[in-house]
Amino acid sequence: MSAAHSTPNTKAVIIVTAADLAPQAVELLQDYELVYAGKTPQVPDLIALARRHDPVAYIVRYSSITAELMDASPSLKVISKHGSGTDTIDKPAAAARGIEVTAAVGANAAAVAEQALALLLACAKAVVQLNARMHAGHWDKATHKSLELGGRTVGLIGLGAIGQRFSKMCDAIGMRVIGFDPFAKNLPSYIQSVDLATLWRESDAISLHCPLTADNRQMLNAATLAQCKQGVMVVNTARGGLIDEPAxxxxxxxxxxxxxxxxxxxxxxxxxxxxxxxxxxxxxxxxIGGVTSDAYVNMGVTSARNTLAVLQKTRSAVPA
Structure with a gap:
């Protein structure tokens, strides 16, 4: 594809850090040239593309967005996350360069909440293990006992759009819902707000729904797991860095x-x-919690709209 600055009439470039984008999002961005970075782009790949195209925006599905990449993109105005988590974007570097960072908050909330419920049910009901046993010719009815979730306590860390959607599902199947989120306000009545010590102590299942930050990295570790009930279940559809994996x-x-x-x-x-x-x-x-047909469209459209909002704002701010 031609470089963004090759002729005066060339469209400004938006780099998509993936191989595709929902058609509905592509249509919204028709005034720009979209350059796709491929299925598994790495930062060096993106730097090479940036030097060739000088993008005004990134729509971020995969890879990190580093300060070095920003410096290779002098016309960059906005980094738009195709999803809700922005931990792969160097936000201080973006702020220092006057580049806006946006996220498609809530666009995949239903999809991720459903994945969390699927994982919780699979843990409680031994769905995967029993399926494997059945295919191997076994019939474990006389020996297997599943866990009933009704009446048990689920503790949520993070009560944003995804956490609240998951909370509603847990309440619907008769679970007691407790949650920790210092930023959440106006919670529904079925969520009891607690501190972390209470959450570790009282939860039969713990589900993570918070962004990854420097403060909460590896918050689930040997010390915190030791404070939990014996036999607690753990579900994570948020960020892997929240958990100390060896612990x-x-x-x-x-x-x-x-x-x-x-x-x-x-x-x-x-x-x-x-x-x-x-x-x-x-x-x-x-x-793949957020990877459904509906969420793919919702995240694409929201990230496209977020991108356009910043680009239109920065364009109108430039003196005629």
């Missing part, structure tokens, strides 16, 4: 954690081999 493995192996249902990992794509591979007590999915 979680040890807790599952000891029985302190009965089951862990994980959709995100400290390093993604997950390295192979990984300490969780072939370990009983782990149900794993490849960070």
């Amino acid at each position: 979680l493995l040890a807790a599952v192996q000891s029985g302190q954690v009965s089951m862990a249902g994980l959709d995100s990992f400290a390093v993604e794509p997950m390295a192979a081999p990984h300490i969780f591979h072939h370990q009983p007590g782990f149900i794993l999915s490849p960070h």
Whole structure:
């Protein structure tokens, strides 16, 4: 594709850090040239594209957005996350350069909340293990007992759009819902706000729904897991960095954690081999909680609109 500055009439470039974008989002961005970085772009790939195209925006699905990449993009005005988590974007570097960072908050809330519920149910009902046993010709009715979630306590860390949607589902199946989120306001009556010490102590299941920050990295670790009930279940559809992975493995192996249902990992794509591979007590999915047909469109359209809002604002701010 031609460079953004090759002729006076060339459209400004938006780089999408993926191989595709929802058609509805592409239509919204028709006044710009979209350059796709491929399925698994790395920062050096993006720097090469930036030097060739001098983008005004990034729509971020995969890869990190670093200060070096920003410096390779002198016309950059906005970094728009195709999703809600912005931990892969160097936000202080963006702020120092006057580049806005936006997120498609809530666009995938339903999808991720449903994935969290699926993982919770799979942990409680041994869905994966029983399926494997059945396919191997076994009939475990006389020996298997599942866990009933009704009447038990689920503790949520993070009560934003996803956490509140998941809370509603848990309340609907008769669970007591407690949650920790110092920023949440006007919570529905079925969520009891508690401090972290109470959440560790009282939860039968813990589900993570918060962004990853410097302050909460590896918040689920040997010390906090030791404060939990024996046999607690852990679900993570947020960010893998929230969990100390070797500590979680040890807790599952000891029985302190009965089951862990994980959709995100400290390093993604997950390295192979990984300490969780072939370990009983782990149900794993490849960070696809927000990847549904509906969420793909919602996130694409929201990230496109966020991009356009910043570009239109910066354009109108330039003197004629």
